[in-house]
Amino acid sequence: MSDYFEKKDLVDFANIGEYAEEEGGKFFEYYGKSMSEGKLSKREKCLIALTIAVVQKCPYCIDAYTNESLKLGITKEEMMEAIHVGASMQAGIVLAHSTQMRKIIKKKEM
Amino acid sequence: MNFREQLETLADIKHSFVEKLSETESKTLRTSKLEILQLNITRKCNLQCKHCHVSAGPDRQELMSKAKFESILELLDKADISTLDITGGAPEMNPHLEWFIRSASGKVERIIVRSNLVILKEEEFKKYIKIYSENKIEIVASLPHFTENLTDRMRGSGIFSTSIEVIKELNTEGYGKNGTGKVLNFVHNPVGAILPGDQNALETEFKKRLMDLYGIHFNNLFCITNMPLGRYLEYLKKSDNYEDYMDELICSFNPAAAESLMCKNTLNVSWDGKLYNCDFNQMLELEADFEKFSNITDFDPSYFEDKMISVGNHCFGCTAGSGSSCQGTIE
Known part of the structure; x- marks a missing residue:
C-alpha cells in the first residue's frame, strides 16, 4: 500500500x-x-475545487488546491468555511436519501 | 546563515540552474541595455521581517556614503538610465536620502523608493511623506496580505494597523489615486512556503478588501516570489520545507520568464558601491563580472551591455511560473 x-x-x-x-x-x-477566470473569479473556482477535493477524498487534489488557495491569498478560515459547506452538503445528501428509507418504512409498517 | 552557508545550502538540490538554463534557446544569461539602477543604500531597518532576504534589522550598520551617492549622480549624467530604484533595509534610515532624491530628480524619468511604510510614522522620518510627494517618488511598499493576522505574522506585531494609517496619509497626499501622478504600489510575498498565485486575481482581491474594510487606494500589486535566501532560507530549512520549495521552483522553471529577467537591464549597487546583476546576488556576494570595473566610483555605463550574468540556484526563484522581478510577475 x-x-x-x-x-x-x-x-x-x-x-x-x-x-x-x-x-x-x-x-x-x-x-x-x-x-x-470567467463570471466566477479564480478565487471562487479554487474554493469550489478545494471543497470537491476534500469531499471526494482525493489526496492529490487536496494537495494541489490547498496550495493554490494559499497562493491566491485565501485564508485558512475561508478554506475551512468552504469545507463546512461540503460537509453539510454531504450530511444533507445522506439525510435526503433517508427519504427512500422512510417511504419504505411508512408503506410496510402496520 | 552567512553567504557561504547559504551557497552551500543552495548547492544541495536535484538540478542546477545552469543546467536548466543550458536547455533554453539562449543557453546563458547576458545583459542588454542598462535601464534600471537599483541601489541598496542601507541594510539598517526598523523592522526584522521573516521573509527579508537582506536580513536587515536595527543592528545593521551598513550605510551608503555621500561620496558613493555623488558617484551615482555623475553616472546618471552620462548614462541613459530611465529608472532609479532605491531600496534597503529602510532607505529612510540613510541620512543622505533626502539630499539624494532632490539631486537625482530630473536626471531620470522615474524614481522608486521601496519603503516599509511604518517608518513614515516615526517622528524623525515622517517628513518623507512630503518629500516623496513633492518629488513624485513612486512608492513600493510591502503588504504581504490584506488581513492583519497574516501580515503581522510575517512583518511583526502591529505592523499591519500602522501600515494602514500611513497608507491613508499617503492617499490624502494623492498617492494611489488615478490622475495624480503619485504612484503607490504594494508588494505581496506569500506568507509561508508557497509561491505567489495569479497576480491579477490577487490584485483584484487586495483592491476589493482594502477598499471595503479601510477605504484605501493603491495602483498595482506586485507579486514577488520569496527568494530562498537570508531569513527566508533559514525558515525553509527550520520548517522542513526547503526541499519541497526548491522542487516546486525547479518544476515551475519557465524558459520564457528566463528571457525577460530583470537582471538583463538592471545594475544593482550595494551600500559600499560594489556592482551586482541583482539584489539577490548581492546577498550572496556574487559580484557582477564587469572585468576591470568592480565599484560604482569608476564604472563606465557604456561597458554594461552583452556581459555574462552571474547565476546560481537561487535564480530559480525568478524563473518559476510567470516569473518574478522587483516589478512583480514578468509575463
Missing part, C-alpha cells in the same frame, strides 16, 4: 493523457477553460 498516493505522483498529472493523447488533450483543454 505504501506505493499508493505518493506525493511525488502529483507531478505525473501532466502525463495522464498518455496512451490516449487525443482524449487527454481534450480533457486538459476543458480543464483549463473551466478553471480559468
Whole structure:
C-alpha cells in the first residue's frame, strides 16, 4: 500500500493523457477553460475545487488546491468555511436519501 | 546563515540552474541595455521581517556614503538610465536620502523608493511623506496580505494597523489615486512556503478588501516570489520545507520568464558601491563580472551591455511560473 498516493505522483498529472493523447488533450483543454477566470473569479473556482477535493477524498487534489488557495491569498478560515459547506452538503445528501428509507418504512409498517 | 552557508545550502538540490538554463534557446544569461539602477543604500531597518532576504534589522550598520551617492549622480549624467530604484533595509534610515532624491530628480524619468511604510510614522522620518510627494517618488511598499493576522505574522506585531494609517496619509497626499501622478504600489510575498498565485486575481482581491474594510487606494500589486535566501532560507530549512520549495521552483522553471529577467537591464549597487546583476546576488556576494570595473566610483555605463550574468540556484526563484522581478510577475 505504501506505493499508493505518493506525493511525488502529483507531478505525473501532466502525463495522464498518455496512451490516449487525443482524449487527454481534450480533457486538459476543458480543464483549463473551466478553471480559468470567467463570471466566477479564480478565487471562487479554487474554493469550489478545494471543497470537491476534500469531499471526494482525493489526496492529490487536496494537495494541489490547498496550495493554490494559499497562493491566491485565501485564508485558512475561508478554506475551512468552504469545507463546512461540503460537509453539510454531504450530511444533507445522506439525510435526503433517508427519504427512500422512510417511504419504505411508512408503506410496510402496520 | 552567512553567504557561504547559504551557497552551500543552495548547492544541495536535484538540478542546477545552469543546467536548466543550458536547455533554453539562449543557453546563458547576458545583459542588454542598462535601464534600471537599483541601489541598496542601507541594510539598517526598523523592522526584522521573516521573509527579508537582506536580513536587515536595527543592528545593521551598513550605510551608503555621500561620496558613493555623488558617484551615482555623475553616472546618471552620462548614462541613459530611465529608472532609479532605491531600496534597503529602510532607505529612510540613510541620512543622505533626502539630499539624494532632490539631486537625482530630473536626471531620470522615474524614481522608486521601496519603503516599509511604518517608518513614515516615526517622528524623525515622517517628513518623507512630503518629500516623496513633492518629488513624485513612486512608492513600493510591502503588504504581504490584506488581513492583519497574516501580515503581522510575517512583518511583526502591529505592523499591519500602522501600515494602514500611513497608507491613508499617503492617499490624502494623492498617492494611489488615478490622475495624480503619485504612484503607490504594494508588494505581496506569500506568507509561508508557497509561491505567489495569479497576480491579477490577487490584485483584484487586495483592491476589493482594502477598499471595503479601510477605504484605501493603491495602483498595482506586485507579486514577488520569496527568494530562498537570508531569513527566508533559514525558515525553509527550520520548517522542513526547503526541499519541497526548491522542487516546486525547479518544476515551475519557465524558459520564457528566463528571457525577460530583470537582471538583463538592471545594475544593482550595494551600500559600499560594489556592482551586482541583482539584489539577490548581492546577498550572496556574487559580484557582477564587469572585468576591470568592480565599484560604482569608476564604472563606465557604456561597458554594461552583452556581459555574462552571474547565476546560481537561487535564480530559480525568478524563473518559476510567470516569473518574478522587483516589478512583480514578468509575463
